[in-house]
Amino acid sequence: MVADPRRSGQPDWLDMDAGPVVRPYTVTGGRVKPASGFDLVAFVVAAPLDRVDLAPLQPEHRAIIEVAQRPVAVAELSARVDLALGVVRVLLGDLLSAGLVASYEPQPAASLPDNDILQAVVNGLRAL
Amino acid sequence: MDSVHSDRPGEGQHIPIALKILIAGGFGVGKTTLVGAVSEIRPLQTEEVLSSASEATDDVSGVEGKTTTTVAMDFGRITINEDLQVYLFGTPGQDRFWFLWDELAFGALGAVVLADTRRLADCFPSVDYFETRNTPFVVGVNCFDGIQKHSPDSVRNALDLDPDVPVLLCDARDRQSGKDLLIALVEHVASRRGDRVAAH
Numbered sequence: 001m002v003a004d005p006r007r008s009g010q011p012d013w014l015d016m017d018a019g020p021v022v023r024p025y026t027v028t029g030g031r032v033k034p035a036s037g038f039d040l041v042a043f044v045v046a047a048p049l050d051r052v053d054l055a056p057l058q059p060e061h062r063a064i065i066e067v068a069q070r071p072v073a074v075a076e077l078s079a080r081v082d083l084a085l086g087v088v089r090v091l092l093g094d095l096l097s098a099g100l101v102a103s104y105e106p107q108p109a110a111s112l113p114d115n116d117i118l119q120a121v122v123n124g125l126r127a128l
Numbered sequence: 129m130d131s132v133h134s135d136r137p138g139e140g141q142h143i144p145i146a147l148k149i150l151i152a153g154g155f156g157v158g159k160t161t162l163v164g165a166v167s168e169i170r171p172l173q174t175e176e177v178l179s180s181a182s183e184a185t186d187d188v189s190g191v192e193g194k195t196t197t198t199v200a201m202d203f204g205r206i207t208i209n210e211d212l213q214v215y216l217f218g219t220p221g222q223d224r225f226w227f228l229w230d231e232l233a234f235g236a237l238g239a240v241v242l243a244d245t246r247r248l249a250d251c252f253p254s255v256d257y258f259e260t261r262n263t264p265f266v267v268g269v270n271c272f273d274g275i276q277k278h279s280p281d282s283v284r285n286a287l288d289l290d291p292d293v294p295v296l297l298c299d300a301r302d303r304q305s306g307k308d309l310l311i312a313l314v315e316h317v318a319s320r321r322g323d324r325v326a327a328h
Contacts, residue, residue, distance in 0.1 A: 024177045024198075039235065040174075041146035041215050045138030071143050073215060075203055079172035084198070086177055102137040106146055106235055113147060113237065117212065118318045121147065124208030125311050128166075128303075 027060045027083070028090040038089045043071040043104045052100060060091055061100075068101060146213045149310065150232055152258070153242030154250020155221035158270050158300030160202045162242060163216045166306035167204020171218075175200050176228060199225050201232070214310075219254070229257060238264035238313045242300060245269060245278045248286055255287055264320055266313045268298040292320070 025032055038044070046052070046068035054062050063081045072080070078088040095101040113121075151159045164171045178197045202218040217232050233239075239258050243251040251267070258265040269283050278286075280295040289295065294312045298305045 040217070040231065041148050041235075043138075043143050043146065045141055045143070047137040071138060071141060073146055073205075073213075075174045075201075075215065075217075076172060076205070078174040079203075084175045084177045100137065102139070104138065104143045106148075113145070115318060115321070117145070117147075118314050120212055121208055121214060121314050122311055124212065125206070125307050125314070128206070128307060 024084045024087055025090075027058065028087055031090050032086065037103055037105055038074050038092050039105055040075040040085075041073050041106050043073055044068045044077055044092060044101050045071045045104070046095070046101045047099070058091075060087075061095060064088070064091055064095060065100060071104070074103075142210060144211055144213050146215055148215050148217060148232070148236045149313065150217050150219055150236050150239040150263075151242065152219040152239050152251075152254035152265075153270075154244065154247060154254075157242045157244045157247075157250065159218040159221075159242055162240070162268075162298075162300040162306050162309075163202055163204040163218050165301055165303045166206060166310065167216060168207060169205050171202045171204045173200050173202050199228060201228070226257075233257075233261055233263055236263060238266075238317050240309050240313055241265050241267045242298075243267055243269050243283060243287070244272070245283065246272075248283070251287070255289070259290075264313065264317045266294040266296065266309060266316055268296055268300070268309045270300045271297050292316075 044064075046065040049065065049069060052065055054065070057065070060081065060083060064077065067077055067080050074088065074092070075085070077092075078085045081088065083091070092101060092103065096103060151162055153159055160171055176199050178199060199220050201220060204216045206214040206216070208214060219232055220228055239254070241251050241254045241258065255265070255267070257263075267283065267287065267289065269278065269280060271277075276297060280297060284291075284293070284295045294316050296309055296312055298309055300306065
């Protein structure tokens with residue numbers, strides 16, 4: 001069955017309840033071993049779009065690069081490109097080894113946050 | 129995938145510090161409601177796919193029989209200032225997703241445990257988990273429909289909490305009430321460390 005491209009792009013016999021039509025780890029070529037790092041709240045930044053050759057990249061890699069033009073937390077990136085966390089981590093590992101993204105991991109909880117930060121959070125919450 | 133860029137991406141850009149706070153409690157107690165009440169963005173959802181093959185293999189051979197389960201985690205964000213963001217993660221409600229809790233709790237500032245006095249036992253696993261991990265937490269007693277049936281002290285006794293754990297009545301739908309819970313948590317974190325957060 002072929003979807004009519006003049007329509008919305010989604011064949012109308014599929015809705016959200018049908019679940020994903022592609023198994024989640026298909027986009028990683030079946031690789032499930034997560035790259036190390038990429039904490040939920042690590043910030044990821046991609047190289048500027050005009051300096052990346054997007055042509056050889058998978059659509060999912062491109063989507064990540066586009067969303068990560070500004071620093072974005074890994075959890076938020078996963079939500080915005082609509083891919084499972086584990087999948088996003090594998091793809092981020094690809095991009096990291098290609099030098100196309102950098103990851104800024106959160107500092108270990110033991111050294112963070114100091115009382116100034118806690119004070120800033122309390123003040124910020126009060127001011128909301 | 130050739131590298132076309134020698135500088136580290138993000139170099140010179142402003143990278144905020146992100147703090148992680150967990151919103152825990154039993155199924156249907158109002159975790160996502162609370163996240164939505166205080167988040168500056170509509171709660172987002174990220175998914176983790178559990179697969180029986182995920183530990184052992186790194187390719188697609190021999191995984192025909194594997195089963196997958198998707199666990200959704202709701203989260204929201206509060207921007208404190210340009211240097212500081214707070215992420216609020218609702219924990220998955222079912223016990224069989226404990227391993228996800230470990231990832232969520234790793235490096236977390238602390239947790240809010242929501243309790244429903246009609247089903248108080250539902251929050252026991254959350255309380256146990258954070259006590260065992262020594263993660264600071266506060267308990268929010270969600271007063272559905274504004275009805276207060278139990279005092280914070282009776283909830284404290286029922287949960288057998290340490291005397292220093294704050295217990296607050298709250299309304300998970302109310303932004304101010306949610307903010308009060310988070311402020312109580314951050315003050316609790318500071319006081320456990322022997323610091324005091326100045327009152328304003």
